[in-house]
Amino acid sequence: MQWNSGNRRITVLLLLLFLHTPSHAQVVFSANAESWYQRYSHYPPQCSTTAQMQNRTIPPLTTVGHGESRLQHVTVILRHGARTPVHNQTCGVPLEPWTCPPSTYLAADRATDDEWLTFPQIYDALQFPQYNLSNILPGTCQIGQLLEQGMQQQLTNGLHLRRAYIHSDDEDGPSHKNLHLPLGGSLDKAVYFRSDDEQRTLQSGQLLLQAMLGKELEQSGGLTIHTADYTRDIVGDHEALCPRLAEFRERFYRTRDFRIFNESDDAKELRQFQQEVLGSTGDISDCLLTTICSDRELHPKINDYDGDQNSETSMFSRLLRFYVQQRTMLATFDFAEYSKLVSGPLRAEIMKNIQTFVESGGETYVPPFALFSGHDSTIMAILASMDMFDEQWPTYASMLIIEIHEINLDGRKDPALYTSDFGFRMIYDGKVITDQMKGCPSGQEICDSTKLLEAMYYDVKTRNCERLYAIPVEFTPAVTQATAILVSSRSAFGGFLLLVFFGMTLGGLFTYLYFAHWVPLNLQRKMGAPGRAEMDGIMVEEPVCYGGDADDGKRRSGHTALPTDDSENFTIDDEDDDFVITNTQLT
Numbered sequence: 001m002q003w004n005s006g007n008r009r010i011t012v013l014l015l016l017l018f019l020h021t022p023s024h025a026q027v028v029f030s031a032n033a034e035s036w037y038q039r040y041s042h043y044p045p046q047c048s049t050t051a052q053m054q055n056r057t058i059p060p061l062t063t064v065g066h067g068e069s070r071l072q073h074v075t076v077i078l079r080h081g082a083r084t085p086v087h088n089q090t091c092g093v094p095l096e097p098w099t100c101p102p103s104t105y106l107a108a109d110r111a112t113d114d115e116w117l118t119f120p121q122i123y124d125a126l127q128f129p130q131y132n133l134s135n136i137l138p139g140t141c142q143i144g145q146l147l148e149q150g151m152q153q154q155l156t157n158g159l160h161l162r163r164a165y166i167h168s169d170d171e172d173g174p175s176h177k178n179l180h181l182p183l184g185g186s187l188d189k190a191v192y193f194r195s196d197d198e199q200r201t202l203q204s205g206q207l208l209l210q211a212m213l214g215k216e217l218e219q220s221g222g223l224t225i226h227t228a229d230y231t232r233d234i235v236g237d238h239e240a241l242c243p244r245l246a247e248f249r250e251r252f253y254r255t256r257d258f259r260i261f262n263e264s265d266d267a268k269e270l271r272q273f274q275q276e277v278l279g280s281t282g283d284i285s286d287c288l289l290t291t292i293c294s295d296r297e298l299h300p301k302i303n304d305y306d307g308d309q310n311s312e313t314s315m316f317s318r319l320l321r322f323y324v325q326q327r328t329m330l331a332t333f334d335f336a337e338y339s340k341l342v343s344g345p346l347r348a349e350i351m352k353n354i355q356t357f358v359e360s361g362g363e364t365y366v367p368p369f370a371l372f373s374g375h376d377s378t379i380m381a382i383l384a385s386m387d388m389f390d391e392q393w394p395t396y397a398s399m400l401i402i403e404i405h406e407i408n409l410d411g412r413k414d415p416a417l418y419t420s421d422f423g424f425r426m427i428y429d430g431k432v433i434t435d436q437m438k439g440c441p442s443g444q445e446i447c448d449s450t451k452l453l454e455a456m457y458y459d460v461k462t463r464n465c466e467r468l469y470a471i472p473v474e475f476t477p478a479v480t481q482a483t484a485i486l487v488s489s490r491s492a493f494g495g496f497l498l499l500v501f502f503g504m505t506l507g508g509l510f511t512y513l514y515f516a517h518w519v520p521l522n523l524q525r526k527m528g529a530p531g532r533a534e535m536d537g538i539m540v541e542e543p544v545c546y547g548g549d550a551d552d553g554k555r556r557s558g559h560t561a562l563p564t565d566d567s568e569n570f571t572i573d574d575e576d577d578d579f580v581i582t583n584t585q586l587t
């Protein structure tokens with residue numbers, strides 16, 4: 001087996017699945033599948049019901065005729081499937097226990113034997129909830145564990161890929177012309193599988209690959225999973241590792257747009273409803289979705305989803321939208337600066353293969369198939385960084401596919417459309433979105449690869465995670481006291497006015513100089529260049545908490561690191577004293 005060739009002392013995590021070789025149109029994984037998605041009349045798209053998953057087949061090439069292009073490489077960026085909640089959070093009714101059959105198996109390398117013993121892993125220890133000794137979720141599931149629904153979703157994804165790129169049901173080759181993926185040789189070489197080190201992403205990727213590669217994978221004996229320490233990894237959000245990301249979030253929360261949104265009557269009404277009726281505060285989108293998508297009971301006052309995500313009357317829709325919008329707004333805020341930085345290192349990993357291949361004119365071998373198994377935030381950040389995000393929260397088992405096609409077969413490419421010999425097609429949840437990329441003509445199915453390289457490219461050398469803005473740690477008490485004395489003493493009131501006048505004049509002069517470009521460039525950058533005008537100003541920051549989540553005990557607080565040289569140039573605004581930044585958790 002492939003696994004044996006590695007370091008023998010490594011304990012290998014094997015997640016096995018008993019799966020029949022896909023030969024029918026639909027692999028039925030679970031006997032329970034019939035009973036899923038029955039309780040409610042409608043499910044939000046985020047659930048990815050069986051019917052919704054069936055719809056996400058890979059479209060055939062339509063505008064490019066047979067013989068004009070040849071598929072050379074496919075990269076899939078995946079979101080894990082349906083899962084248990086990531087918090088012990090309720091949305092109005094007590095949490096029913098979550099029960100999971102053992103679906104994760106561990107195997108250790110015995111060094112001498114080809115036979116592996118696998119050990120099912122189950123989260124049923126620690127059962128003294130009355131003494132506060134329990135797992136996070138009641139029942140036998142890990143937080144964020146892939147559910148049977150999620151497994152089925154990934155099998156369906158795998159079959160879609162198989163049919164498009166490898167074998168259709170009734171033919172020897174793929175169902176679509178020009179989409180045959182040249183896997184050849186050893187699968188462990190031909191397939192690059194990258195995941196972060198979480199049960200749901202690892203297992204999602206394994207299931208997809210098993211369904212996609214079927215017998216060929218069984219014969220080859222498995223694939224290597226490329227991963228990294230979870231706390232250092234960059235597949236999803238990694239705000240705690242990169243202070244500038246936390247700073248972008250803080251800045252976003254202080255924009256006019258966000259404040260208007262967060263202080264609107266609608267927002268007030270929703271917060272009040274949530275507190276009074278559902279008995280909770282804070283982001284409950286995770287609870288809403290894990291409840292409805294797994295047919296659990298919704299509180300009667302929010303059991304009103306009618307299929308319209310934009311409904312003004314459904315409390316379910318309104319609450320979900322309220323919290324989802326806070327994330328999507330951050331993703332696109334200020335030319336998607338948050339998304340560009342957060343997705344940068346992963347884009348660099350993804351593009352390494354593609355760029356090497358394209359720039360060598362197809363001469364350098366790279367794995368023809370690459371899978372990056374991650375989260376909603378992974379897909380959202382990549383799309384937003386390319387200005388292609390539709391502001392819809394990525395659904396369970398979402399797939400963003402990048403196909404690389406050789407287009408200059410026999411010198412037949414259209415030089416007006418293609419400057420290079422390679423093109424790309426991009427597909428998101430079964431829809432071709434190539435022409436949404438900057439520089440790709442409307443309706444174009446395969447666009448020049450140079451556009452992809454420009455949009456996805458990221459140079460890790462340029463990654464800078466330091467805070468951009470210097471933020472003073474504390475008020476200077478002397479100034480505050482002096483002002484207080486001036487204001488409280490009548491005789492000094494005139495002096496106070498004078499001070500205000502003096503301040504305004506100085507401010508005006510400074511503004512003039514700023515717009516007249518008399519201020520040194522470095523200072524302009526720290527002040528926020530024009531174009532970032534939606535910022536309310538840079539404010540004095542009390543100690544903030546960020547980069548963690550209250551639930552997992554990772555919250556940390558502290559002063560922001562800062563140079564103090566030009567601190568007097570910052571607006572003082574102390575209305576946000578107990579401003580708390582909470583990191584969104586990977587979902």
Ligand SMILES: *[C@@H]1O[C@H](CO)[C@@H](O)[C@H](O)[C@H]1NC(C)=O
Binds near residue numbers: 051055
């Ligand atoms: C599947 O796609 C078709 C055509 O786009 C659409 O009419 C139908 O509603 C979709 N079904 C589901 C379950 O999403």
Ligand SMILES: *[C@@H]1O[C@H](CO)[C@@H](O)[C@H](O)[C@H]1NC(C)=O
Binds near residue numbers: 132
């Ligand atoms: C239960 O334990 C958690 C941490 O394990 C702690 O945060 C919480 O305060 C405890 N609750 C009670 C009632 O002791």
Ligand SMILES: *[C@@H]1O[C@H](CO)[C@@H](O)[C@H](O)[C@H]1NC(C)=O
Binds near residue numbers: 088089135136137
């Ligand atoms: C989970 O939430 C319930 C209800 O809010 C609470 O009673 C229980 O102690 C919580 N469990 C943990 C592990 O925090």
Ligand SMILES: *[C@@H]1O[C@H](CO)[C@@H](O)[C@H](O)[C@H]1NC(C)=O
Binds near residue numbers: 253262263580
């Ligand atoms: C939104 O407004 C609520 C209520 O004023 C406040 O508690 C919350 O911190 C605000 N959210 C952010 C991110 O500022």
